[in-house]
Amino acid sequence: MVRKVVVTFPAGSAGRSLTYELIKKFDIMFSIIKADIDAGRRGKLVLELDADEDRIRKAIKYMEESGVEVSPLESKIKYDSTLCISCGACTSSCLSGALSIKAPDWKLVFQPDKCILCKLCLTACPLRLFSTEFAD
Ligand code: SF4
Ligand code: SF4
Structure with missing residues (x-):
């Protein structure tokens, strides 16, 4: 399945290697549809995640537990x-x-x-x- 989400990083954490972690930990294919990240400020990515539902759910939970806000592009x-x-x-x-x-x-x-x-x-x-x- 493919799901589009908006990922918002808190200030100071926009440099996290989130995309690397998504691949390494959850084997998720993704595309960055839009990126708006400035050093030291809140950053925002629009991602298209491509994996089965269970892996996407786990990845979203992981991101949220890491302090990253994830909301559906609805x-x-x-x-x-x-x-x-x-x-x-x-x-x-x-x-x-x-x-x-x-x-x-x-x-x-x-x-x-x-x-x-x-x-x-x-x-x-x-x-x-x-x-x-x-x-x-
Ligand atoms: S919201 Fe409007 S201006 Fe922005 S990308 Fe879509 S069509 Fe273009
Ligand atoms: S949608 Fe509005 S701005 Fe765009 S071409 Fe049509 S009339 Fe002009």
Whole structure:
């Protein structure tokens, strides 16, 4: 199974070799979807964990017992394509490339699999067409 989680490190512990431990102790495959870590401050990772349910559960328990906050990435972005005028304002906010406008039709394309849930598009769109909803 694959599960996306938000991992928040307390200040001063962002340098922990968490990713190494996930592999070594629990044999978990993972991808770092987003990283926001500064020395001496709280750090945040969005991870996609890939393993069976039991190993993921144990890994999450281990991280929590190590003082790391783990929460499910439970919302997703949706937008009302019927009202979109393809002005492109949202694409410059979308650093992951989930939103793009390209030739030949110059219409907005949303690729949810690239979305890192930064929510910048919620305020970037002048028509406020973006919102969040719970993931399936
Ligand atoms: S939430 Fe962020 S990554 Fe996702 S579509 Fe909006 S701007 Fe792009
Ligand atoms: S900013 Fe809003 S109206 Fe403009 S392209 Fe993006 S979704 Fe469409």
